[in-house]
Amino acid sequence: MSYGDDLTARLLGALATVGFDTNPEVELIVQGVASPSRLATEWAGFRVTAAGGSCYAKVLHADMAPLIDFQRAAQASECAGRTGAAPRLLGADKTGGVLIFEDLGTSWRAARLDDLLAPGLLDALWALKRCVHAGPAPDYACSPMADIERLRVRCRQDGVVLPAEHQWIDRCVDMVWLALQQRQVRVAPVHGDGVVSNVMVSSEGELRLVDFDYGGCMDPWYDVAITLNELYSFENQWREGIRAWAGECLEVDYAVCRLYALINDWYWTLWGFWSGTTSARQLEFSKVGQWTLLRCRQCVQDPRLEGWMRQVQEGKA
The missing domain is CATH 3.30.200.20 (Phosphorylase Kinase; domain 1)
Structure with missing residues (x-):
């Protein structure tokens, strides 16, 4: 067969x-x-x-x-x-x-980046995320860090060749996750994946969310962070996106988003390298890992990284 x-x-x-x-x-x-x-x-x-x-x-x-x-x-x-x-x-x-x-x-079709960058579409997307956050809750918590650990084990077992600096990034990710755990948050159901193809767009411009493989209950700011990370390349765009979500852009919220984005990027980096090694399907999995690895490098090399962690731990606006 x-x-x-x-x-x-x-x-x-x-x-x-x-x-x-x-x-x-x-x-x-x-x-x-x-x-x-x-x-x-x-x-x-x-x-x-x-x-x-x-x-x-x-x-x-x-x-x-x-x-x-x-x-x-x-x-x-x-x-x-x-x-x-x-x-x-x-x-x-x-x-x-x-x-x-x-x-x-x-x-209806899967959205492309240019669809979601059209005027007014971010507000529509945020409205859908809020519906999920306020809706019925799954009876489990999701943990991006647990997902990362699962992939770490898989990579070791399957002999995946990882980037030379993976141990350094791993340590940074561990520290970032520890800092994020110091926050007092009100957990909610989340979408859990910010990639644009997990948004459907109709010929009339309506949106729906799909693919809740990484859903569950956790800090709703995770959804905000990973969505901004997929949509925008520049800091001012992130800050405008946070304002659209929260009404203002506090420095601590910007820091939270940057740290959650690193966590998510490292997951997809490991996923890309693991899938590229183990899957027989002819898809360019490794390219996904290479792209998110680039974003991980940019974040861990940012001189503000330690400051973001301190802000999050201390809860300073």
């Missing part, structure tokens, strides 16, 4: 399990693109059409199963779907690694 046939067989088995019409028409509608968008790199996306209607289904790639907690991804997706900020989850089949959602329709 070919790889594609295996994905389809798992999907058809899941559809039967949740009671979908027999003999549906299935179409692979999202081709994987690792760099720069991480589009469909962890799941294959299908549109399913039958007499009873249509749905959208995601099938987990087998090589990503060590990193994705299926049950948590399903629960976070279900909670987000209940807010209206994301498509509703219709069913989940853990055995096949399949999540089934309402179909947004053919007028």
Whole structure:
């Protein structure tokens, strides 16, 4: 059985399990693109059409199963779907690694960077993130640091060749995470991934959030930070984004965002190098790691890094 046939067989088995019409028409509608968008790199996306209607289904790639907690991804997706900020989850089949959602329709597509840089779109995106933060909460906390540790172990086990300075960056990331843990925060459900391809845009310019693999409950500023990190290259843009979120840009909030962005970038650096080493799929995983590594280097070399950590620990505005 070919790889594609295996994905389809798992999907058809899941559809039967949740009671979908027999003999549906299935179409692979999202081709994987690792760099720069991480589009469909962890799941294959299908549109399913039958007499009873249509749905959208995601099938987990087998090589990503060590990193994705299926049950948590399903629960976070279900909670987000209940807010209206994301498509509703219709069913989940853990055995096949399949999540089934309402179909947004053919007028929707994955966003590109230029879509989200259009005037007014950041406010719309922030509104969706706030809906998730205020919505039903999964019964677990998510931890980017736990995700990093899982990848550290995988990289060691699988003999992944990491950048020469990885031990130094690892130490910086550990110190940054420790500083962030000193904050008093009110945890909330989060999206957990800021990449632009995890936002859907319609032909009318509406937005929805998708892919809650890294969702759960934690500091909502994490969502702000990793979104800014994907959208903007310049400090003044970050500060404007923080003002749009919070009404003002306190120095401590800017520091928090920079530190969370480093944590997230290091995760995707390790992910890119690990996936590029272990996956048989012909995607440019390593390019993702090289790009986020560049951002990690810029952050750990920034002379303000220690000051940001002190600000966060002391809670100074």
